[in-house]
Amino acid sequence: MELDIVELSRLQFAMTAMYHFLFVPLTLGLSILVAIMETVYVMTGRPIWRQMTKFWGTLFGINFVLGVATGITMEFQFGMNWSYYSHYVGDIFGAPLAIEGLMAFFLEATFVGLFFFGWDKLSKVAHLVVAWLVALGSNFSALWILIANGWMQNPVGAEFNPDTMRMEMTSFFDVLFNEVAQAKFVHTVSAGYVTASVFVLGVSAFYMLRGRHTRLAKRSITVAASFGLASALSVVVLGDESGYSASHTQKMKLAAIEAMWETEEAPAHFTLVGIPDKEARETHYAVHIPWAMGLIGTRSLTEEIPGINELVDEAHDRIENGIIAYDALMTIREQRDATPADVRATFEQHSEDLGFAMLLMRYTDDPRTATPEMITQAANDTIPGVFPLFWAFRIMVGLGFGFIGMMAYFFIRSSFYGQSYPRWALHAAVWLIPAPWIAAELGWFVAEFGRQPWTVDGVLPTALSVSHLSVGDLLLTLAGFVTFYSVLFIIEMGLMIKYIRKGPTEDVDETEIWEERHAARLQADPAIAAAE
Amino acid sequence: MILYELISYDVLRVIWWVLLGVLLIGFALTDGFDMGVGALLPFVAKTDVERRVVINTVGPVWEGNQVWFILGGGAIFAAWPPLYAVSFSGFYLAMFAVLACFILRPVGFKYRSKRESARWRSGWDWALFVGGAGPALLFGVAVGNAMLGVPFHLNDLLMPMYDGTFYGKFLGLLRPFAILSGVVSFAMLIMHGAAWLALKTEGEINARARRMGSVAGIVAIVAYALAGVWLAFGVDGFTLTSDVVANGPSNPLYSEVARGGSWLSAYAERPWIAIAPALGFLGMGLAVLGLRSRREVSTLLFSKLGILGVISSVGLTMFPFILPSTVDPASSLTVWDASSSHRTLFIMLVCALIFMPLILAYTAWVYKVLWGKVTEDDVTGSSHSY
Numbered sequence: 001m002e003l004d005i006v007e008l009s010r011l012q013f014a015m016t017a018m019y020h021f022l023f024v025p026l027t028l029g030l031s032i033l034v035a036i037m038e039t040v041y042v043m044t045g046r047p048i049w050r051q052m053t054k055f056w057g058t059l060f061g062i063n064f065v066l067g068v069a070t071g072i073t074m075e076f077q078f079g080m081n082w083s084y085y086s087h088y089v090g091d092i093f094g095a096p097l098a099i100e101g102l103m104a105f106f107l108e109a110t111f112v113g114l115f116f117f118g119w120d121k122l123s124k125v126a127h128l129v130v131a132w133l134v135a136l137g138s139n140f141s142a143l144w145i146l147i148a149n150g151w152m153q154n155p156v157g158a159e160f161n162p163d164t165m166r167m168e169m170t171s172f173f174d175v176l177f178n179e180v181a182q183a184k185f186v187h188t189v190s191a192g193y194v195t196a197s198v199f200v201l202g203v204s205a206f207y208m209l210r211g212r213h214t215r216l217a218k219r220s221i222t223v224a225a226s227f228g229l230a231s232a233l234s235v236v237v238l239g240d241e242s243g244y245s246a247s248h249t250q251k252m253k254l255a256a257i258e259a260m261w262e263t264e265e266a267p268a269h270f271t272l273v274g275i276p277d278k279e280a281r282e283t284h285y286a287v288h289i290p291w292a293m294g295l296i297g298t299r300s301l302t303e304e305i306p307g308i309n310e311l312v313d314e315a316h317d318r319i320e321n322g323i324i325a326y327d328a329l330m331t332i333r334e335q336r337d338a339t340p341a342d343v344r345a346t347f348e349q350h351s352e353d354l355g356f357a358m359l360l361m362r363y364t365d366d367p368r369t370a371t372p373e374m375i376t377q378a379a380n381d382t383i384p385g386v387f388p389l390f391w392a393f394r395i396m397v398g399l400g401f402g403f404i405g406m407m408a409y410f411f412i413r414s415s416f417y418g419q420s421y422p423r424w425a426l427h428a429a430v431w432l433i434p435a436p437w438i439a440a441e442l443g444w445f446v447a448e449f450g451r452q453p454w455t456v457d458g459v460l461p462t463a464l465s466v467s468h469l470s471v472g473d474l475l476l477t478l479a480g481f482v483t484f485y486s487v488l489f490i491i492e493m494g495l496m497i498k499y500i501r502k503g504p505t506e507d508v509d510e511t512e513i514w515e516e517r518h519a520a521r522l523q524a525d526p527a528i529a530a531a532e
Numbered sequence: 533m534i535l536y537e538l539i540s541y542d543v544l545r546v547i548w549w550v551l552l553g554v555l556l557i558g559f560a561l562t563d564g565f566d567m568g569v570g571a572l573l574p575f576v577a578k579t580d581v582e583r584r585v586v587i588n589t590v591g592p593v594w595e596g597n598q599v600w601f602i603l604g605g606g607a608i609f610a611a612w613p614p615l616y617a618v619s620f621s622g623f624y625l626a627m628f629a630v631l632a633c634f635i636l637r638p639v640g641f642k643y644r645s646k647r648e649s650a651r652w653r654s655g656w657d658w659a660l661f662v663g664g665a666g667p668a669l670l671f672g673v674a675v676g677n678a679m680l681g682v683p684f685h686l687n688d689l690l691m692p693m694y695d696g697t698f699y700g701k702f703l704g705l706l707r708p709f710a711i712l713s714g715v716v717s718f719a720m721l722i723m724h725g726a727a728w729l730a731l732k733t734e735g736e737i738n739a740r741a742r743r744m745g746s747v748a749g750i751v752a753i754v755a756y757a758l759a760g761v762w763l764a765f766g767v768d769g770f771t772l773t774s775d776v777v778a779n780g781p782s783n784p785l786y787s788e789v790a791r792g793g794s795w796l797s798a799y800a801e802r803p804w805i806a807i808a809p810a811l812g813f814l815g816m817g818l819a820v821l822g823l824r825s826r827r828e829v830s831t832l833l834f835s836k837l838g839i840l841g842v843i844s845s846v847g848l849t850m851f852p853f854i855l856p857s858t859v860d861p862a863s864s865l866t867v868w869d870a871s872s873s874h875r876t877l878f879i880m881l882v883c884a885l886i887f888m889p890l891i892l893a894y895t896a897w898v899y900k901v902l903w904g905k906v907t908e909d910d911v912t913g914s915s916h917s918y
Contacts, residue, residue, distance in 0.1 A: 083617040090872065094611070095610045099883050102891070111894075114898055121901050165783070467621035
């Protein structure tokens with residue numbers, strides 16, 4: 001890889017975004033798990049649930065702060081490193097980001113302080129409401145950021161304005177109810193819930209193995225396994241929904257993920273494993289499952305899914321159309337109001353392909369001067385890296401099904417085997433703690449790497465989106481982020497481990513006194529006992 | 533749907549220009565005292581317990597306050613995309629430094645007291661100092677640069693390009709007038725942080741904060757006055773030379789701009805705007821007096837009034853300019869040609885009208901719950917404090 005501004009900017013964005021997403025999924029899920037635990041506390045009054053809330057809340061806090069801190073970079077990086085992108089699509093993309101601030105960030109950030117500092121200052125119920133508001137705020141923020149990201153994948157509700165040289169919003173509702181965004185949102189938050197469930201399960205398993213805090217750990221496992229099972233199912237179902245929407249919104253991404261070089265007769269087969277080779281345009285050692293791809297991708301037996309080669313030919317045509325649009329655009333920009341009506345009409349007719357002409361700007365400053373070789377080259381550029389996508393996707397899906405199995409197992413043991421867990425299962429739960437993070441990062445990799453060579457699919461090429469920085473500036477900030485983030489990561493992990501080792505401040509006396517009193521209450525009043 | 537045409541484009545642009553100011557002022561009023569407190573931390577508090585008291589005065593609220601900064605970024609992106617694109621890429625390394633400070637600060641608040649080691653804690657104390665003092669200074673420097681104009685131009689595709697020697701270069705920002713504005717914002721936010729500490733602490737910390745805050749307030753007043761004199765004699769202003777097209781498309785290149793004359797001619801055209809600098813001087817002056825005379829709530833309010841005056845004076849003086857260009861004045865971003873589309877501005881206004889009152893209401897409620905002084909007993913006696 002050549003060290004140019006585009007590659008360095010991509011590297012920096014990928015690094016800071018993926019680093020940010022180390023903390024986000026845990027925040028999304030743990031905020032809800034903690035709120036659930038506190039709900040049980042408020043409803044039953046059992047002190048152990050308050051101790052659980054406080055303990056998992058402490059770990060939530062250590063993680064939350066880095067999610068907030070690294071999120072700041074995300075909000076500003078578009079302007080810093082992707083200034084043409086910001087200009088070109090800010091009219092649409094900026095809105096969900098701003099609404100995220102208004103609706104989500106203020107909510108979670110204002111109340112998270114009160115969650116930690118408000119135990120003695122608020123009534124039980126008021127504190128519970130605060131906990132739920134924090135969870136609600138975190139999850140709202142995922143909604144808006146995925147509406148923004150969904151628009152990059154499937155840019156609906158917008159059109160190009162030649163006067164301002166940018167995309168402008170035509171329908172806020174289309175942007176909001178973009179099918180890609182909706183599926184992505186539920187898929188992503190569910191992934192966050194799975195992450196937190198695996199985390200709570202793993203840490204609790206660690207206590208069980210050590211024979212510490214078993215009362216607290218058992219209850220935590222029950223909560224995590226029930227919540228985790230539902231979430232793990234939801235991740236896979238909504239992941240399938242994302243795949244389905246990609247079959248008509250991002251055909252190239254889907255074809256690349258499946259290494260489908262040729263269009264096949266419907267229903268297409270699914271390639272389970274293999275070694276995709278982009279140069280030769282074929283997949284070596286492929287193992288196929290007949291019909292499966294057609295069923296997953298189109299949910300029909302008759303609809304075809306276009307292969308990569310066909311899509312490249314399509315891109316070739318669209319680039320040629322795009323050149324016509326670009327030519328008309330240049331006339332419009334020179335003559336403004338004096339532009340002849342037929343030029344305007346030509347532009348309107350071809351403006352959907354304008355972005356494809358811009359793919360040529362990697363090779364020539366003016367797409368109108370492009371040679372046939374350049375057009376072929378640019379059409380080939382529309383194929384993303386097939387091999388990494390193919391495998392990243394398969395590992396992610398494999399892990400996704402693995403989580404269903406894991407959660408189902410712990411759910412059954414917790415429900416029907418009197419909360420007894422064999423040691424091997426507890427050991428496995430501890431070792432599996434990192435797995436959901438791997439799956440989540442791979443998911444983002446598939447979504448964003450699969451979108452290449454576009455920042456906004458079919459609208460704006462990545463190569464054109466960057467700021468005109470110098471390589472030196474980028475190397476400096478990249479080195480800065482790597483160093484700074486590494487140090488923070490080490491510090492965070494250190495604290496996390498310290499607080500996990502230290503364990504909850506379990507007040508055994510308080511719990512026992514409560515249980516005794518509770519038993520006495522039950523004896524005194526048969527009505528309560530019957531209700532229990 | 534033509535609902536958005538209920539409010540005309542030019543009016544929406546002015547509303548969003550005002551809202552941009554409201555956000556910046558909101559940020560300075562809330563997160564401003566966090567920054568001031570961070571910058572004062574190593575000096576107003578000597579022992580570990582004292583420092584924990586100081587940190588815990590902002591402990592429960594810094595997170596919400598910091599959202600003003602993030603929302604500012606988001607709102608500029610949504611309502612003023614060209615400004616977002618040109619300013620953050622142009623001030624690249626300075627922005628990186630600001631981000632680093634804003635990342636350091638939350639981590640410092642949260643992690644400092646999680647270990648006993650004295651070295652760990654004093655390390656984070658200095659991180660909090662840098663995290664507070666750095667942005668307080670740099671925001672002023674950025675505003676100073678905006679008034680001087682920055683060397684960018686927009687090419688045929690409206691791509692922001694910078695003059696080679698300036699682009700991204702940190703040192704390029706450090707022009708004398710910009711440094712002076714940095715001093716204004718730095719001193720002003722120190723004063724604000726001290727006013728907060730005067731309200732929230734007692735004893736030694738309280739006395740030190742008052743002393744340092746009143747000195748900072750005087751520095752801010754003097755520097756602000758100097759900046760005014762400098763603007764009158766040493767800084768070129770910008771003027772729109774073509775007709776104002778307030779309803780036109782957001783393309784900066786459609787208008788003509790000349791560099792020359794003085795920014796202060798705005799005060800001849802719109803004399804009423806003199807109220808802003810007047811409030812700035814009055815507020816800061818009364819805050820200094822308040823710090824010296826042991827008043828608490830009113831001091832913080834006067835400090836807020838001063839900040840409101842100073843920041844709005846910058847916007848009102850430059851109107852309609854937001855970010856002028858020195859190398860190609862025609863590329864300058866103004867209120868009339870650097871906004872989002874009519875529809876987006878309207879939708880965002882509706883969102884702001886729904887959520888801002890809610891935000892203000894629950895923020896006020898949280899401050900009410902947390903009302904009162906933070907004492908040494910609070911910090912040592914509670915397991916929840918930082």
